[in-house]
Amino acid sequence: MTEVKVGTRLRSAVCDTEVMVIAAPAGDLELSCGGSPMVGLDEESSAGGAPSADAAGGTQMGKRYTNDAGDIELLCTKAGAGSIAAGGEILVPKDAKPLPSSD
Amino acid sequence: MNLMMLLDMAASAFGDRVAVHNGDDELTYKGLYDAAGAAAAEIVASGCERVALLDVNSLAVPVALFASAWAGVPFVPLNYRLTPSELEALLARIAPAYLIARSDAVEGIDAVDRDEFLARATAGGPVAEPWSMDPESIAVLLFTSGTTGEPKAAVLRHRHLVSYILGSVEFASADASDAALVSVPPYHVAGIAAIASSVYAGRRIVQLDSFTPERWADLARAERITNAMVVPTMLVRIVDALEQSGDSKLPDLRALSYGGGKMPLPVIEAAMRLLPDVDFTNAYGLTETSSTIAVLTPDDHREAASSTDPAVRRRLSSLGKPLPGIELEIRGPGGEALGAGETGEICVRGEQISGEYVGLPSRVGDDGWFPTRDAGWLDDGGYLHLDGRIDDVIVRGGENISPGEVEAVILEHEAVADCAVVGVPDEQWGEAVAAVVVARAGRTVTADDIHEWVRSRLRSSRAPQLVAVRDELPYNETGKLLRRRVRDDLAGPP
Numbered sequence: 001m002t003e004v005k006v007g008t009r010l011r012s013a014v015c016d017t018e019v020m021v022i023a024a025p026a027g028d029l030e031l032s033c034g035g036s037p038m039v040g041l042d043e044e045s046s047a048g049g050a051p052s053a054d055a056a057g058g059t060q061m062g063k064r065y066t067n068d069a070g071d072i073e074l075l076c077t078k079a080g081a082g083s084i085a086a087g088g089e090i091l092v093p094k095d096a097k098p099l100p101s102s103d
Numbered sequence: 104m105n106l107m108m109l110l111d112m113a114a115s116a117f118g119d120r121v122a123v124h125n126g127d128d129e130l131t132y133k134g135l136y137d138a139a140g141a142a143a144a145e146i147v148a149s150g151c152e153r154v155a156l157l158d159v160n161s162l163a164v165p166v167a168l169f170a171s172a173w174a175g176v177p178f179v180p181l182n183y184r185l186t187p188s189e190l191e192a193l194l195a196r197i198a199p200a201y202l203i204a205r206s207d208a209v210e211g212i213d214a215v216d217r218d219e220f221l222a223r224a225t226a227g228g229p230v231a232e233p234w235s236m237d238p239e240s241i242a243v244l245l246f247t248s249g250t251t252g253e254p255k256a257a258v259l260r261h262r263h264l265v266s267y268i269l270g271s272v273e274f275a276s277a278d279a280s281d282a283a284l285v286s287v288p289p290y291h292v293a294g295i296a297a298i299a300s301s302v303y304a305g306r307r308i309v310q311l312d313s314f315t316p317e318r319w320a321d322l323a324r325a326e327r328i329t330n331a332m333v334v335p336t337m338l339v340r341i342v343d344a345l346e347q348s349g350d351s352k353l354p355d356l357r358a359l360s361y362g363g364g365k366m367p368l369p370v371i372e373a374a375m376r377l378l379p380d381v382d383f384t385n386a387y388g389l390t391e392t393s394s395t396i397a398v399l400t401p402d403d404h405r406e407a408a409s410s411t412d413p414a415v416r417r418r419l420s421s422l423g424k425p426l427p428g429i430e431l432e433i434r435g436p437g438g439e440a441l442g443a444g445e446t447g448e449i450c451v452r453g454e455q456i457s458g459e460y461v462g463l464p465s466r467v468g469d470d471g472w473f474p475t476r477d478a479g480w481l482d483d484g485g486y487l488h489l490d491g492r493i494d495d496v497i498v499r500g501g502e503n504i505s506p507g508e509v510e511a512v513i514l515e516h517e518a519v520a521d522c523a524v525v526g527v528p529d530e531q532w533g534e535a536v537a538a539v540v541v542a543r544a545g546r547t548v549t550a551d552d553i554h555e556w557v558r559s560r561l562r563s564s565r566a567p568q569l570v571a572v573r574d575e576l577p578y579n580e581t582g583k584l585l586r587r588r589v590r591d592d593l594a595g596p597p
Contacts, residue, residue, distance in 0.1 A: 007104045007238040007262070020108065020236075022269065061116055062274020075269065077112055096273045097427055101283075101304070102360045102386035102395040103296040103332050 034082025
């Protein structure tokens with residue numbers, strides 16, 4: 001459990017997924033990917049291995065992942081094979097509202 | 104957060120695509136990334152605290168924008184139409200700055216030549232240390248046009264610009280064949296937004312370094328442009344040129360957005376007739392809001408243009424609805440929220456809102472709301488209508504008169520091509536309504552005509568007491584009416 005700040009970058013310990021925190025509630029948060037806790041982008045990780053079977057949906061670059069309550073949002077900056085979860089809840093890609101290009 | 108993160112994602116997802124094209128030169132996303140890294144190393148080594156650019160659009164603009172982000176210093180694009188003394192004053196305010204300019208641009212000012220800057224950035228040199236992800240660091244400083252006084256430097260932090268892009272652009276949403284024509288100057292917030300949006304969408308940027316309607320149309324055809332953004336004065340000239348040339352075809356153009364000033368209704372109507380297959384978008388925003396905060400969508404345009412309901416038709420000259428990440432309220436003089444149909448100050452809140460200037464207290468309230476100083480109202484459908492600047496409201500004998508309301512009526516006169524309404528000092532009323540009108544070619548218009556025309560259509564207090572006829576109105580280069588100069592003109596000898 002760590003305190004997660006907006007702008008923090010994290011990576012999966014078991015796949016290629018990288019994310020940046022866009023929104024997070026105050027206080028500690030348990031973020032995982034592929035079933036294992038995510039680590040800081042520059043942190044060494046000894047976990048290795050592969051995503052667990054129940055968290056292997058994969059991530060897509062550029063998608064924003066959110067929880068049911070809508071107070072957590074992570075931008076996937078690098079795709080991987082694991083699924084992202086917060087406190088055990090699998091995060092889902094946010095629906096993109098198509099906007100006309102204004103610039 | 105850092106703008107570089109957006110380019111990093113683009114370079115890793117579609118690095119071989121062309122990111123930016125100008126004349127015979129182009130850079131891929133990977134090429135732009137590498138050039139930004141090499142230029143950042145040079146900027147860091149120089150010890151400068153800002154990067155300034157004094158030039159028209161070239162490949163150096165996106166390279167310098169991202170290199171500044173990488174190096175962790177603000178990017179400051181400067182208006183190349185400034186006089187030498189104005190320029191000197193701004194450079195003193197941003198020193199020590201790494202200045203990029205064309206070698207013949209400024210005499211006696213120490214600058215890195217633009218072509219030399221690009222040549223060094225693309226020579227394959229080592230890139231700088233990794234960029235900071237501090238969301239509070241400043242990405243861009245933009246000097247406001249100074250239509251009401253000394254230029255102020257608006258502060259856009261990385262979190263503002265990244266929030267704007269993430270909230271309004273879907274990553275990699277462009278097709279490989281998409282191309283955006285950028286003709287707004289680099290010192291305009293739309294020029295910055297255009298680069299960031301296109302990079303994140305994966306859309307090829309095609310730059311036009313100096314605008315003429317003929318060059319714009321030629322380039323749109325030659326480069327198979329699919330998207331473009333223009334300011335209203337550009338669209339006026341494009342429509343005229345297309346009509347006169349007899350060839351209005353722009354076969355690849357799908358989307359044309361406009362913003363940065365008031366769009367005259369006859370111009371957008373003519374443009375929609377001339378380019379029936381093009382999706383038009385009206386984008387409303389300010390420098391201090393990281394560009395667009397509300398859009399009138401292509402569907403809104405078509406619905407309004409084809410409606411027989413006057414209230415729906417009127418939306419063709421509205422600003423549309425706020426972006427999903429923006430809260431918007433109309434507030435009265437006491438800060439109270441106003442209902443539909445009531446005119447007040449447009450106030451907005453959202454992650455992309457800065458409202459901050461160098462050396463001045465932030466204009467954003469403790470509750471996060473930013474008063475734009477733009478006057479407007481919401482209609483029953485939630486569409487935002489602009490009513491000029493709060494500071495331009497004329498107070499005549501205690502009555503508030505919006506210049507826009509009077510201007511709209513005068514513009515309906517068939518002999519009038521353009522007009523501006525301002526307040527002038529008046530002993531009896533405090534302020535009096537004054538109008539400057541420009542007649543259509545081959546037509547004449549008199550002060551009495553205008554006075555009578557307005558008096559028969561609006562309350563008599565709105566009929567201009569003073570009407571001057573001029574050959575043209577003073578606009579700045581991005582189409583913003585310089586009301587102060589109109590007032591100064593009227594205060595001088597007739």
